[in-house]
Amino acid sequence: MGAMSNVERAVSALRQMIFAGELPPGSDHLESELAEQLGMSRTPVREAALMLQAQGLVEMRPRRGIRISPVSATDMAEIYDILTELESLAAARAAETQYSKSDLATLATAIRDMDAALAADDLRAWAEADDRFHRELVRLGRNARLSMVVSVMRDQVRRARATTLFMRPKPKQSNEDHRIVYQAIARGDAKTAHDTHHAHRQAARDMLVALLEKHQFHGL
Amino acid sequence: MGAMSNVERAVSALRQMIFAGELPPGSDHLESELAEQLGMSRTPVREAALMLQAQGLVEMRPRRGIRISPVSATDMAEIYDILTELESLAAARAAETQYSKSDLATLATAIRDMDAALAADDLRAWAEADDRFHRELVRLGRNARLSMVVSVMRDQVRRARATTLFMRPKPKQSNEDHRIVYQAIARGDAKTAHDTHHAHRQAARDMLVALLEKHQFHGL
DNA sequence: TCATACATTAATGTATACATAAACATATAC
DNA sequence: GTATATGTTTATGTATACATTAATGTATGA
CATH class of the missing domain: 1.20.120.530 (GntR ligand-binding domain-like)
Incomplete structure (x- = not known):
C-alpha cells in the first residue's frame, strides 16, 4: 500500500527538515543521530544521504558527520x-x-x-x-x-x-x-x-x- | 596511502566497465554478482550503484538488478x-x-x-x-x-x-x-x-x- | 609553557545475517 | 486449455556486528 521504503522516507524527511531550516545550513549531524531521529538504522539513512549528496544538499565528510551544505x-x-x-x-x-x-x-x-x-x-x-x-x-x-x-x-x-x-x-x-x-x-x-x-x-x-x-x- | 575506499574503487571499476562496454547498455546485474567480481561485499557495491544512478549511468530496479542505462x-x-x-x-x-x-x-x-x-x-x-x-x-x-x-x-x-x-x-x-x-x-x-x-x-x-x-x- | 608522542575514543566503512516481498512455478478448478 | 490461487524461490531492503581510522585527550619531555 504505502509501499515506501525507509530510504525514500529518509530522503523525504531529510529534505523537509532541510527546507524547514530544522537542519540549518552548515550544521553537522552523525548518521546515528539522524537514524535514531527517523526511527531506523544507519543503513537507509546513509543511502539517503548519498542521494542528497548527489543533489548537492548535503556533504558527507569522513568522521565529521553529514554536513548540510551552506549556500553562499x-x-x-x-x-x-x-x-x-x-x-x-x-x-x-x-x-x-x-x-x-x-x-x-x-x-x-x-x-x-x-x-x-x-x-x-x-x-x-x-x-x-x-x-x-x-x-x-x-x-x-x-x-x-x-x-x-x-x-x-x-x-x-x-x-x-x-x-x-x-x-x-x-x-x-x-x-x-x-x-x-x-x-x-x-x-x-x-x-x-x-x-x-x-x-x-x-x-x-x-x-x-x-x-x-x-x-x-x-x-x- | 592509497587511501581509497571500496566504494570509490567500485565506482571507478564500474565506470570503466561501462565505458569499455564490458557491461553493455541495457544489461542487468545482481548486486551480489558485481560484489563478487569486485571482491567486496554488497554494501559498497550498492553505495557505488546509488552514486552512478544519480549520474544516470545505471538504474536500480527492485528485484531486477542493476541495469546499465541504455542511451537512445x-x-x-x-x-x-x-x-x-x-x-x-x-x-x-x-x-x-x-x-x-x-x-x-x-x-x-x-x-x-x-x-x-x-x-x-x-x-x-x-x-x-x-x-x-x-x-x-x-x-x-x-x-x-x-x-x-x-x-x-x-x-x-x-x-x-x-x-x-x-x-x-x-x-x-x-x-x-x-x-x-x-x-x-x-x-x-x-x-x-x-x-x-x-x-x-x-x-x-x-x-x-x-x-x-x-x-x-x-x-x- | 609548548610541542610531540602515545593512548583512547568514537564515527565511519564494510561485512554479514535476516526479514520482506516480488517473480516464478506449480497445482487446482473450471 | 486457460485462469486463478498457492507455494517456492530469491534478490533486495534493512538491521546489526565488527574492523578501521581519524580525531581527541593525555602525558611526557624539553
Missing part, C-alpha cells in the same frame, strides 16, 4: 546562471511544440494565481505559484534530463528563498514577464519566449545576488 | 541540448574573464593536438583532444556546478561515441570553430564565443542524432 551568494549566482540557460531553452522548445490552449492551462492558472497573491500581498502564495509556473514551463520543454537538473537547482534556490523572500522588492515586473512568455509560447514565438525568460531570470539573479552579498549571507 | 537517440538529443547551452555560457563567461595567453595555453594545445590528430587520421587521439578542449573551456567558465553537470552529460556522450566515432564524417569544420572560440575568448568577445560554440554544438547534435536514428540505435 557565489553559489546562488552559479545556480541562477544554470537556471537561466536551461529554463530559457525549455521556453523556446515549448514554443516550438505547438501546444493547444488547454495544454497551457496550468501555466495560465499559475499566472492568475500569482496576480491574485500579489493583490492580496501574500508572498508565500506568490512563491508557490511562481514555483508552479517554472516547473510547468520546464515540463513543457520536454527534456527529462533538463527537468531533473533544473529541479535540483531549484531546490537550492528554495533554501535561500526562505531568507530572501521578505527582503526583496515586490515581484511586479515578474508577472508581466510571465505573461509575455506565456503568450509567446501560445503563438509559437520561440525567440521571444527564450529571450524574455532569459532576461527575466537574469534580472532575478542580479537582484538576489546583490541582496545576499549586501547582507553578507556568505555562509548561509 | 532521444537521450542523446536531450543531452546535447543541455551541453549546448551550458558550454556556450561557459564560453561567454570565459571571454568576459580577462584571461592571459598563458591561461589559455591548455586550450591552444588541445586545438593543435586536434589538428595533428586529424592530419594523422587518428580519430581516437582527436576525440581525446576534443574532450580536453571542452573540459578546459568549461573550467574557464568558472562555475563549479555547471562543470559538474556538463561532466555528467559528457560521460553519457562518451558511451555513445564509442559506437559513432567511426561512422561520422571527419570533424573538419570542428577545428575551425574551436579556433574561432579560442580567439574570441582571448580578445574578450563574449558574444562571438557564445554564438560560435552554440552553433558548433548544435551542428554536432543534429549530426549525431541523425546518425543514431538512421542506424536505429534506439536502445543502444
